[in-house]
Amino acid sequence: MARVAILTWNGAGNQPPAIGIAQALIERGHDAVFAGYSGQRDYFRTRGLRFVPLRRAAAAWQDGPGASMFAVKLRAAWAAAEHLLDVAALLAEEKPDVLLVDCLMFGALAAAEAERVPTMVLVHSAPGALLPPGGPFEAQLLDAVNRVRARAQRAPLDNLWAGWLPFATVCTSIHELDPLAALVPQSFDFVGPIIERAAPGEWHSPWPFQDERPLVLVSFSTGPYWDQRSRIERTLCALAERPCRVLVTSGDTDVRTVALPSNAKLVTELPHTRVLPSVAVTVTHAGHGTLAASLRYGVPLVCLPNPAADQPALAAQVTALGAGRRLDGETATPAQIAGAVGDVLADRTYTAKARALAARIAATRGAAAVLDRLEQLAC
Incomplete structure (x- = not known):
């Protein structure tokens, strides 16, 4: 030992x-x-x-x-x-x-x-x-x-x-x-990528089983030092009443007064491995953990990076690889976020590129x- x-x-x-x-x-x-x-x-x-x-x-x-x-x-x-x-x-x-x-x-x-x-x-x-x-x-x-x-x-x-x-x-x-x-x-x-193994459990969708709208995961940093709230708010505004389901994981962010549209649900914490098999696109700050976890499951990304750490470079790399879109995380408007999410959902090339990276990770x-x-x- x-x-x-x-x-x-x-x-x-x-x-x-x-x-x-x-x-x-x-x-x-x-x-x-x-x-x-x-x-x-x-x-x-x-x-x-x-x-x-x-x-x-x-x-x-x-x-x-x-x-x-x-x-x-x-x-x-x-x-x-x-x-x-x-x-x-x-x-x-x-x-x-x-x-x-x-x-x-x-x-x-x-x-x-x-x-x-x-x-x-x-x-x-x-x-x-x-x-x-x-x-x-x-x-x-x-x-x-x-x-x-x-x-x-x-x-x-x-x-x-x-x-x-x-x-x-x-x-x-x-x-x-x-x-x-x-x-x-x-x-x-x-x-x-190496992830924490979560305790056994399943994610039970809060939407009816027959709801076939694509699921968008919205997940920004779990750390307390970045502007996460405005990214959550802008993304919710972008996707409000769009033909998709929106699941937000808020982490440490205070979201008590965030307006939640009817097509969105919010949880404080959820192991990504439980929900990613059902996700069509992840909207994220492009930290390596969330980015790599999404790609492990072949999920393309819309990246709103914070201006420091590894996030801008990783967002640019995902874009160059064709597995997602990068926006300016500080200034992207709801209209821009909605457009990027819509593009990634509509163009299956993004998913194909993400799945190619998933195969690489699996090896x-x-x-x-x-x-x-x-x-x-x-x-």
Whole structure:
């Protein structure tokens, strides 16, 4: 039995792939413990997963208004000097055989490099979409990361992908979704999307069985830091009284005063795997989790990306692949959203392209490939 410590932070879509890996580890008889931040404790424990805090970094994390959270995440998660001591404490207390570290926790990776502990990097998106070398996200992180690396007596990085190169690196995506696939180091292993296995259950449609109108899934980020409400409202306005059924999953968004048209239903949370087999098109922010889950079932997309993270690049890639449409997530009008959804429903080419990507995803090994490599590292 191997003991695996999974280092994580609350980035919403970064957590389900890690949970899927932990579930597979436990199923194979291994021990998995999550190490992260105080606000994540209940998220993992309600799923029956063991959780311990990264005490110093957790104390440095202070939730605030959305506009302030980039600085908080940079300081307390992505380039956290506290991780240098937190990782040492985790190794002493949990005695893991191997670490699985979120790809954006560069302080933890510097500590793992200094401690010479067997480590795997978990890239929870397409790396060329999430953190392209020379891109604006890297430009905001690189100096801070190198300051932490200097404290760990590690060499400075020219780009942040170089921070992953000392370790086994797995990417929970496919090459087709990466706009920089030709530039990605060969050592980065694309294992395919990994999802959290939901508890057994079925989705019971709130519409009559004989209702054959196409089902549109509306699902934006589960994280609290983006403008999700206006995207939900504009999409509902766009699809009101159209010949379709609309199912909205609202996540953490406060939707108590959102007007719901007669053809729409709203749920706070629903495992996508239960409903996607019935969905004709997904309207989404184009985060990797929702995007990849939809494509796994051959469902085309209408993308309203938030202006940061991997979403604009993934939305552009889906459009280039012919598996969906991209709009400006900040400014798209209800008329534009309605037009895009109508186009995707009417033109079966979008579904055909999405199904081709579904076949590609089905050919990947997912969590099994990650476990094989973790077991090798733990030996």
